[in-house]
Amino acid sequence: MDRRPRNRLALVSLCCASIVASHGWTREPPPGSFAYVLQADRLADARTAAVARLARSRRDWIILDADGDGETPWSKDELTRIRHERAGRKVLAYLSIGEAENYRSYWRPAWRRSPPPFLMEENEDWPGNYRVKFWMPTWQAIILRQVDRVMAQGFDGLYLDKVDVFEAFEYDRERRDWIDHRINRATGRSYRADMAAWVRRVAERARRHAPGALIVPQNGSQLLDERSYRKLIDGIGVEDLYTDGERKQDRDDTKEREGRLKSLVASGKAVLCVDYSKQPAWRRYAALRAWGQGYSFLTTDRELTRIGKSLEHFGYLGPGYHNRTKRFTPRDEMRDDDWSDPREIKRSWEAALVRIPGRSKGKMIRTTMGVLSEGRVRVPDGKWPTVVYLHGCAGVWPGTYRRIDWLAANGFAVVAPVSLARRKYPRSCDVRQHRGGLYRPTLRMRQLDAAYAIAHAKQLRWVDPQNVFLMGLSQGGITTATLRTDDPATRVNARVVEGWTCHAGWEEYRGINAPPEEPVLTLVGARDPWFQHRWNRGDCGVFLDKTNGSRSVVFRSPPLRDRHELLEAAEARQIVLDFLNRYRKRTMP
Numbered sequence: 043m044d045r046r047p048r049n050r051l052a053l054v055s056l057c058c059a060s061i062v063a064s065h066g067w068t069r070e071p072p073p074g075s076f077a078y079v080l081q082a083d084r085l086a087d088a089r090t091a092a093v094a095r096l097a098r099s100r101r102d103w104i105i106l107d108a109d110g111d112g113e114t115p116w117s118k119d120e121l122t123r124i125r126h127e128r129a130g131r132k133v134l135a136y137l138s139i140g141e142a143e144n145y146r147s148y149w150r151p152a153w154r155r156s157p158p159p160f161l162m163e164e165n166e167d168w169p170g171n172y173r174v175k176f177w178m179p180t181w182q183a184i185i186l187r188q189v190d191r192v193m194a195q196g197f198d199g200l201y202l203d204k205v206d207v208f209e210a211f212e213y214d215r216e217r218r219d220w221i222d223h224r225i226n227r228a229t230g231r232s233y234r235a236d237m238a239a240w241v242r243r244v245a246e247r248a249r250r251h252a253p254g255a256l257i258v259p260q261n262g263s264q265l266l267d268e269r270s271y272r273k274l275i276d277g278i279g280v281e282d283l284y285t286d287g288e289r290k291q292d293r294d295d296t297k298e299r300e301g302r303l304k305s306l307v308a309s310g311k312a313v314l315c316v317d318y319s320k321q322p323a324w325r326r327y328a329a330l331r332a333w334g335q336g337y338s339f340l341t342t343d344r345e346l347t348r349i350g351k352s353l354e355h356f357g358y359l360g361p362g363y364h365n366r367t368k369r370f371t372p373r374d375e376m377r378d379d380d381w382s383d384p385r386e387i388k389r390s391w392e393a394a395l396v397r398i399p400g401r402s403k404g405k406m407i408r409t410t411m412g413v414l415s416e417g418r419v420r421v422p423d424g425k426w427p428t429v430v431y432l433h434g435c436a437g438v439w440p441g442t443y444r445r446i447d448w449l450a451a452n453g454f455a456v457v458a459p460v461s462l463a464r465r466k467y468p469r470s471c472d473v474r475q476h477r478g479g480l481y482r483p484t485l486r487m488r489q490l491d492a493a494y495a496i497a498h499a500k501q502l503r504w505v506d507p508q509n510v511f512l513m514g515l516s517q518g519g520i521t522t523a524t525l526r527t528d529d530p531a532t533r534v535n536a537r538v539v540e541g542w543t544c545h546a547g548w549e550e551y552r553g554i555n556a557p558p559e560e561p562v563l564t565l566v567g568a569r570d571p572w573f574q575h576r577w578n579r580g581d582c583g584v585f586l587d588k589t590n591g592s593r594s595v596v597f598r599s600p601p602l603r604d605r606h607e608l609l610e611a612a613e614a615r616q617i618v619l620d621f622l623n624r625y626r627k628r629t630m631p
Contacts, residue, residue: 199256357408
């Protein structure tokens with residue numbers, strides 16, 4: 043069977059695949075990462091090896107051609123094995139609804155001599171693929187039977203290609219221009235309306251089999267202008283948003299598409315941004331642009347034969363690690379043993395952001411612990427003083443990256459475990475109202491994640507185990523202050539607490555638990571908006587051991603007086619840097 047690539051060159055971008063199931067079912071969180079592999083037979087020599095590789099990939103969503111290797115469709119058992127190694131993983135089936143493909147089971151050889159009414163010209167960019175009059179009942183009946191077959195295989199939903207084919211029908215040959223919302227004389231509606239209605243039929247058919255079936259169209263972002271369409275889908279895929287593989291896309295075109303995608307991001311739906319750049323510099327450019335917009339990102343080959351690289355390979359995390367995009371666990375579903383579940387703690391470690399100083403000033407390696415574990419990142423020989431950095435209650439935000447990059451630029455490696463990577467994790471704060479403590483045991487989970495990260499960081503080849511520090515912001519600062527280090531493996535040189543007073547109504551949140559040999563630096567604004575209640579006002583000074591070099595810094599003048607995130611300011615950063623260097627042992631040559 044012909045195994046030509048199933049992907050298409052597109053005039054629109056593949057940057058969206060969110061999952062607020064507006065069809066009334068429990069909303070899936072947008073994936074932090076995804077894979078898009080339509081020629082899985084080229085992943086490995088044997089089918090079982092390909093299944094194992096997909097299973098190990100750590101991607102949250104995986105998009106596959108339902109026909110498997112072209113001869114044997116994916117079985118329910120294979121799909122189960124692919125899901126098994128990552129909790130919550132979803133596997134979507136690729137389905138082209140705007141072109142007929144002569145390598146599919148529905149194709150009839152007689153169509154070459156006597157094409158059916160819906161079949162049109164061959165796609166000159168992809169031989170074997172033919173544009174169709176997608177609104178015709180005969181074509182739709184063929185595809186709906188494919189939907190039945192695919193959903194019966196056990197897929198979690200559909201990834202719909204060639205949704206943007208309506209653009210070709212909007213082109214007026216006489217005027218040599220495109221006409222937005224051009225009317226289809228055969229239906230009396232616009233071609234855009236016809237495509238939106240077609241996607242709805244496909245979605246309704248799939249959801250007959252599985253009410254929560256995910257529907258993710260690829261491209262055709264113009265359809266997002268309609269609210270009913272945005273509610274129908276679970277996300278969107280966008281190709282070639284920032285580059286065409288060789289060069290940057292037109293800036294105005296990119297901005298226009300980004301503008302349409304904002305509504306999906308705001309509603310918590312995923313944007314899957316697929317990039318085909320061939321040069322490392324362009325890949326990094328596309329990854330950072332996608333990350334800045336809150337998209338999930340993948341850079342891969344246009345033939346879709348590989349797992350590709352996600353944001354993690356560039357040292358960033360996709361959606362799902364912040365209050366706005368995390369799918370939180372209801373508090374009544376949490377059990378005590380969830381706090382210390384080794385699988386959950388390991389998830390926080392594998393998602394950890396990593397920064398390693400480069401040999402030249404300003405250079406650094408940006409990656410994650412999970413990517414490092416694959417052995418594909420070359421770390422220069424040497425050992426660096428290392429900061430284990432703990433994010434705040436809202437999770438990973440742009441300030442997290444600014445802090446860890448700043449530390450690396452000043453000679454410190456960084457390991458930043460991500461507690462929001464836990465699968466079972468309740469909301470612990472409301473940033474807008476400056477409310478914390480929404481789930482009291484969160485502190486215990488954060489402490490377990492921190493202790494695990496310290497102990498395991500010391501075992502890394504590039505970490506100087508004699509120079510490990512603990513540092514955190516807000517809830518991460520509370521964790522830094524209260525962590526007990528009875529085990530020598532979790533001891534650190536010193537601790538830095540940003541944005542915390544050490545005063546709390548709950549006893550376990552109160553005070554400092556560092557041993558005498560670990561100096562502590564604490565920083566807080568006198569009018570920090572989070573700490574203006576009678577039970578949490580003040581600073582950590584009364585709890586510090588002044589004889590070991592510990593210090594409480596209270597900023598009493600604006601603007602830092604009124605700030606929570608103090609290390610956005612150069613003044614506070616210099617205080618921290620001086621403190622870290624003071625307690626750094628000179629063990630490196």
